[in-house]
Amino acid sequence: xxxxxxxxxxxxxxxxxxxxxxxxxxxxxxxxxxxxxxxxxxxxxxxxxxxxxxxxxxxxxxxxxxxxxxxxxxxxxxxxxxxxxxxxxxxxxxxxxxxxxxxxxxxxxxxxxxxxxxxxxxxxxxxxxxxxxxxxxxxxxxxxxxxxxxxxxxxxxxxxxxxxxxxxxxxxxxxxxxxxxxxxxxxxxxxxxxxxxxxxxxxxxxxxxxxxxxxxxxxxxxxxxxxxxxxxxxxxxxxxxxxxxxxxxxxxxxxxxxxxxxxxxxxxxxxxxxxxxxxxxxxxxxxxxxxxxxxxxxxxxxxxxxxxxxxxxxxx
Amino acid sequence: xxxxxxxxxxxxxxxxxxxxxxxxxxxxxxxxxxxxxxxxxxxxxxxxxxxxxxxxxxxxxxxxxxxxxxxxxxxxxxxxxxxxxxxxxxxxxxxxxxxxxxxxxxxxxxxxxxxxxxxxxxxxxxxxxxxxxxxxxxxxxxxxxxxxxxxxxxxxxxxxxxxxxxxxxxxxxxxxxxxxxxxxxx
Numbered sequence: 001x002x003x004x005x006x007x008x009x010x011x012x013x014x015x016x017x018x019x020x021x022x023x024x025x026x027x028x029x030x031x032x033x034x035x036x037x038x039x040x041x042x043x044x045x046x047x048x049x050x051x052x053x054x055x056x057x058x059x060x061x062x063x064x065x066x067x068x069x070x071x072x073x074x075x076x077x078x079x080x081x082x083x084x085x086x087x088x089x090x091x092x093x094x095x096x097x098x099x100x101x102x103x104x105x106x107x108x109x110x111x112x113x114x115x116x117x118x119x120x121x122x123x124x125x126x127x128x129x130x131x132x133x134x135x136x137x138x139x140x141x142x143x144x145x146x147x148x149x150x151x152x153x154x155x156x157x158x159x160x161x162x163x164x165x166x167x168x169x170x171x172x173x174x175x176x177x178x179x180x181x182x183x184x185x186x187x188x189x190x191x192x193x194x195x196x197x198x199x200x201x202x203x204x205x206x207x208x209x210x211x212x213x214x215x216x217x218x219x220x221x222x223x224x225x226x227x228x229x230x231x232x233x234x235x236x237x238x239x240x241x242x243x244x245x246x247x248x249x250x251x252x253x254x255x256x257x258x259x260x261x262x263x264x265x266x267x268x269x270x271x272x273x274x275x276x277x278x279x280x281x282x283x284x285x286x287x288x289x290x291x292x293x294x295x296x297x298x299x300x301x302x303x304x305x306x307x308x309x310x311x312x313x314x315x316x
Numbered sequence: 317x318x319x320x321x322x323x324x325x326x327x328x329x330x331x332x333x334x335x336x337x338x339x340x341x342x343x344x345x346x347x348x349x350x351x352x353x354x355x356x357x358x359x360x361x362x363x364x365x366x367x368x369x370x371x372x373x374x375x376x377x378x379x380x381x382x383x384x385x386x387x388x389x390x391x392x393x394x395x396x397x398x399x400x401x402x403x404x405x406x407x408x409x410x411x412x413x414x415x416x417x418x419x420x421x422x423x424x425x426x427x428x429x430x431x432x433x434x435x436x437x438x439x440x441x442x443x444x445x446x447x448x449x450x451x452x453x454x455x456x457x458x459x460x461x462x463x464x465x466x467x468x469x470x471x472x473x474x475x476x477x478x479x480x481x482x483x484x485x486x487x488x489x490x491x492x493x494x495x496x497x498x499x500x501x502x
Contacts, residue, residue, distance in 0.1 A: 010365030014403065017372055021396035029385060029395040036380030040332060047336060130339055132382040133347060133436065133463075134443055135392075166386060181447060182386055202443070202451055205345055 030150070030167075037169035044172065045141055048127035058157065059277030120285040122146055124154075126278060127172070136180035136204060136275075137166070142283060145170045151245045154281050160251040160272035161185065161231060162281050173283075178252070179210040179275055185246050187214055189255065189267070190228040194221045198229065198252055198269065210275055212253055217265035227255045229269055247284070319487035320366050323358045323478070327374055330354040335381075344455045346462030349432050351378070352405075353467045356428045357474035359406035360416050361482060361489050367406045375399030393442050401438060405431040417489050421475055429468035436460045 024032075055063035067074050124146075128139035142148050154162045154175050163183055167174035176183045179200035187198040196216045204210045214229060233248025253269040260266075334351040355374055359367045375398040384392050408431055409424070416424050437460055444450050482489060 007364045010368050014368040014372060018396065018399050018403075021376060021399060022394055024395065026385060029383075032376070032395075033380045033383070033385070036377060040335070040377075040381060043332075044335070051336075128335060130345075132384075134440060135382070135384045137384070164386075166384060176384060176386065180384075182384055182392055202447065203453060203456060205341075205455060 033167050034169055037167050037172060037174065041139070041169050041172040044127055044139060048125075048141075056279050058279050059274065120147065122148060122283040122285075124148075124281050124283055126281065134202075135182065136177040136200060138163075138175050138177065138278075139172055140175055140281060140283070141172060143169045143171045143173045147285070148173050148283050149285065152283050152285055153246050153250065154283050155250065156273045156278060156281060158251070158272060160253075161246065162273055162275075162278065164245055165283065175281070177275060178212065178271060178273070179204050185252065186232045186234060187229050187252055188232045189214070189217075189223055190230060192221065192223060192227070194218060194223065194265075195232055196264075196267070210271060211256070212269040212271055214255075214267040214269050215261075215264060217267060219260055219263070219265050221258070221265045223255055223258045223265075223267055225255055225257065229253050229255065229267075319482055319485040320362055322481055322485065323362060324370065324373075326477075326481075327351070327354055327358060327370060328377075331374065331377060331381075340462070340466075343462035343466075344459040346459045346466065348466045348470065349436075349463055350470070352402075352432055352435060353428055353471055354474055355402060356405060356409050356431045357424075357471060357478055359409035360413055360424055360475075361478050361487075364407075364410055367410060368403060371403040371406050372399050375402045378402070392446055393439070397439075397442065401435055405435055408434075413489065416475070421472060424475060425468055425471045428471040428474075429464040432467040433460055433464035436463055 053061065053063065055061060055066070122142050124140040124142035126138045127141045130136065130138070140154075148165060148168065150165055150168050152165045154164060156162050161178055163175045163177040163180075165173050166176045177200070178185070178198075181199050181202045184197050184199045186195065188195045194217045196214045198212055198214045200210065200212055217223070229252045231246045231248055231250040231252060233246065251272050253271040256268040256270045258265060258267050331351045334349075337348050337350055339345040339347045351374075355370065358370060362370065375396065378398045379395050383395050383398075385395065386392070409427060412424050412427055440452070440456060440460070444452065481487075
């Protein structure tokens with residue numbers, strides 16, 4: 001390679017373009033990512049359908065062949081589920097009643113904020129996982145067209161937090177998992193006054209159980225092992241709105257151990273989600289979206305999709 | 317220039333295929349870096365300006381696919397950093413064009429491994445710098461080394477393919493420096 005005039009001009013153009021890309025504001029880069037995801041997301045669903053078992057639900061094989069192997073167990077599971085379904089219907093009716101009572105009491109307390117209690121929930125399937133080298137992300141088969149927005153929280157069927165939406169295309173979206181260090185959640189420990197920031201590790205090997213870290217606790221905090229950890233949400237009383245990405249009270253994990261760092265206390269947390277057998281997730285839209293919907297969001301109304309009851313076949 | 321167009325298409329195809337390659341759990345989640353290997357192999361055979369063009373477009377597509385942007389501020393690597401990394405590694409590969417031209421494949425193949433290793437190590441160091449708290453466990457070294465070794469294993473096939481394509485399209489892999497040197501001698 002010699003640095004002749006042509007090469008020099010090409011080099012200068014390259015530098016100018018590179019600086020231009022680096023200086024792009026975040027909304028522009030998000031737009032570029034969305035376009036590329038739309039273009040490259042094409043065919044991912046098809047490949048996923050061909051290469052994976054569509055009857056696998058979070059690690060449980062629900063294919064007809066697997067279920068019919070033991071008809072007695074199938075009948076017993078079906079009876080249990082039917083019973084549970086009946087109970088759920090009763091619970092649903094009870095929840096509706098409580099929701100109405102709650103709204104009435106809030107009005108009685110003269111709450112200025114119209115608090116919407118029913119969440120929009122969109123069921124989605126993971127179609128690609130861990131495509132990048134250092135980041136813990138998955139691709140789901142629901143996107144802008146289905147009512148998914150950027151930064152929407154994603155939960156598992158037990159209601160525990162899985163991550164948040166970071167890239168959006170019409171048919172697909174990318175989720176940054178809670179096990180990634182870049183996904184940070186304000187969290188509290190149940191039964192204590194301790195609050196901190198929960199995040200994943202910089203490096204998580206897939207043959208190891210992922211661990212989360214709850215940082216910036218009091219150095220002398222008394223934290224019981226096994227205590228549950230929930231998201232705190234961020235509510236600004238003066239603005240009367242939720243500002244955080246994650247709604248309050250989403251289960252995150254359980255305390256595994258506590259250790260003192262130089263200036264703060266840190267808890268090692270065992271997540272409530274088995275990230276490696278996860279196949280189906282739910283995108284939720286927090287109530288704050290009703291009031292603070294940004295103009296960039298699509299105007300098409302989203303339908304509330306009921307969350308299917310968990311299917312722990314053969315378990316209590 | 318038909319050769320360069322075909323190589324561009326070839327890179328797009330490998331970028332698409334790269335997504336479907338799972339990490340190897342036996343190798344500390346190392347991954348076959350299919351697309352970077354294809355880019356490094358292509359960087360050896362195309363002229364410098366074309367290499368820069370490839371580095372720009374492919375770096376942009378790579379970041380568009382994999383860069384993580386959270387919230388309104390980018391807390392991780394700047395969008396577009398891959399453009400620079402690809403250009404740097406591509407320039408490194410350009411340095412061994414004379415050997416490739418003479419039909420010597422050993423060093424280019426080895427260089428693909430070195431470039432892959434450098435790319436991953438620099439990327440992880442950037443991440444450390446951006447997030448604070450230096451952290452470089454041995455598992456990361458194993459992961460990077462395994463990825464580099466896998467790259468070395470597949471690189472000959474890419475060079476073979478590019479050689480075949482160059483022959484089919486009558487593309488001559490020139491080295492401007494040598495070319496000018498030989499011109500001045502005659």
